[in-house]
Amino acid sequence: xxxxxxxxxxxxxxxxxxxxxxxxxxxxxxxxTYVRLRRGEPSPDPRGFDRVAVGYPVHAFNAPEPVLDLLKxxxxxxxxxxxxxxxxGEPVRLNDxxxxxxxxxxxxxxxxxxxxxxYVMPYNIIFRHSDGMAARMWQAALRRIPGDAAAMAEGKKTxxxxxxxxxxxxxxxxxEQAAMPHIGRHFRATERCxxxxxxxxxxxxxxxRMEDGxxxxxxxxxxxxxxxxxxxxxxxxxxxxxxxxxxxAYSFEGAPAADGEICRYCNKAYRRYFAAAEALPPPAAEPQxxxxxxxxxxxxxxxxxxxx
Ligand SMILES: Cc1cc2nc3c(=O)[nH]c(=O)nc-3n(C[C@H](O)[C@H](O)[C@H](O)COP(=O)(O)O)c2cc1C
Ligand code: SF4
Ligand code: SF4
Numbered sequence: 269x270x271x272x273x274x275x276x277x278x279x280x281x282x283x284x285x286x287x288x289x290x291x292x293x294x295x296x297x298x299x300x301t302y303v304r305l306r307r308g309e310p311s312p313d314p315r316g317f318d319r320v321a322v323g324y325p326v327h328a329f330n331a332p333e334p335v336l337d338l339l340k341x342x343x344x345x346x347x348x349x350x351x352x353x354x355x356x357g358e359p360v361r362l363n364d365x366x367x368x369x370x371x372x373x374x375x376x377x378x379x380x381x382x383x384x385x386x387y388v389m390p391y392n393i394i395f396r397h398s399d400g401m402a403a404r405m406w407q408a409a410l411r412r413i414p415g416d417a418a419a420m421a422e423g424k425k426t427x428x429x430x431x432x433x434x435x436x437x438x439x440x441x442x443x444e445q446a447a448m449p450h451i452g453r454h455f456r457a458t459e460r461c462x463x464x465x466x467x468x469x470x471x472x473x474x475x476x477r478m479e480d481g482x483x484x485x486x487x488x489x490x491x492x493x494x495x496x497x498x499x500x501x502x503x504x505x506x507x508x509x510x511x512x513x514x515x516x517a518y519s520f521e522g523a524p525a526a527d528g529e530i531c532r533y534c535n536k537a538y539r540r541y542f543a544a545a546e547a548l549p550p551p552a553a554e555p556q557x558x559x560x561x562x563x564x565x566x567x568x569x570x571x572x573x574x575x576x
C-alpha cells in the first residue's frame with residue numbers, strides 16, 4: 269500500500285506530529301512519501317496513492333491558504349481515502365470545523381474524506397506555553413500516534429462534528445486569509461537583526477528576501493509566524509500581530525507539566541484532552557527515524573530542534 273503526507277507547517281509542530289505518523293505508517297508496511305509544502309515547489313500527484321493525509325496548523329479556526337491552494341490544484345481521484353491531521357494551540361471544539369472548507373474541496377475532487385485527527389501543540393502566536401505544557405502535549409501525541417496511524421492505514425472512517433454554528437464562525441474568520449498579505453507587508457526587522465538570513469530560510473512562502481543583510485517582506489505572507497519564531501535575535505516585528513509574537517523553539521523533552529501546572533486558560537479543555545490521551549498505553553519509544561521523504565522544506569526546522 270502507498271500513502272502520502274502533504275504537510276504545511278510554519279513553526280514545525282504539524283511537521284513533528286505528521287513525521288511521527290508517517291514513521292508509523294512505514295513501520296506498518298505503508299510505502300510512505302512525505303511532502304512539506306513550500307510555495308513554488310512542485311508536489312507529487314495524489315493519484316496513485318491509496319491513502320492521502322493532509323497536515324496543517326489551525327489558523328483562525330481555518331486551514332491555511334497553502335492547503336486550500338494545494339487541494340484546488342488537484343485532479344479528480346475518485347474514492348481515494350483522505351484524512352486531515354491538524355494541530356492547534358488549544359483543544360476547543362471550534363477548531364474542529366477548520367477542515368470544513370478543505371473537506372469540501374477534496375470531496376469535490378472525488379476523494380472520500382474519511383476523518384480528521386486533531387493534536388494540541390504549543391502556541392506559536394498569542395502567548396507562549398510553558399515547556400512543561402509543550403512536553404505534556406508531545407507525550408499525549410506520542411500515545412495517540414500509533415492508534416491514529418493504524419486507523420488511517422486500515423482505512424477506518426472517523427466522522428467529526430461540524431455543526432452549523434461552528435461552520436458559520438469558521439467562515440467568518442476566513443477574513444484572516446484575506447488580511448494576512450496586507451498585515452505581512454508591515455513585518456519589519458528591528459535594529460537587533462544580525463543579518464543571519466534565518467527568517468528567509470524558514471519562510472514556507474518564500475516571502476522574505478535578504479537585501480543588504482536585512483530581510484525584506486513581500487506580499488505572500490500567510491501568517492505562519494516562522495520568521496518571528498525562529499529569529500535568533502527576536503528581531504522580527506509582526507505589525508498588527510506584534511503583541512502576540514512568540515519567539516524561540518519549545519523544548520518538548522523536559523518534564524511534562526503536572527496537573528497543577530496546566531495553564532488556567534482553557535484549563536478544563538486541556539485536562540479533558542490530556543486525560544483522553546493518557547488513558548492510552550505509553551509509547552514504546554519516541555520515533556527517531558524520518559520516513560522516506562519525497563520532499564522536505566529546505567532550511568525549515570522541525571519544532572524543538574535547537575537553534576544554530
Ligand atoms: C495566524 C495563526 C492563527 C492561529 N489560530 C489558531 C486557532 O484558531 N486556534 C488554535 O487553537 N490555535 C491557533 N493557532 C496556533 C497554531 O495552530 C498552533 O500553534 C500550531 O500547532 C502551529 O503549527 P505549526 O508549528 O505547524 O505551524 C494559530 C496560529 C497562527 C500563526
Ligand atoms: S532571522 Fe532575525 S536576525 Fe536573522 S536576518 Fe532575520 S530578522 Fe535578522
Ligand atoms: S513572512 Fe513570516 S509569517 Fe509570513 S509566511 Fe513568511 S515566515 Fe510565515
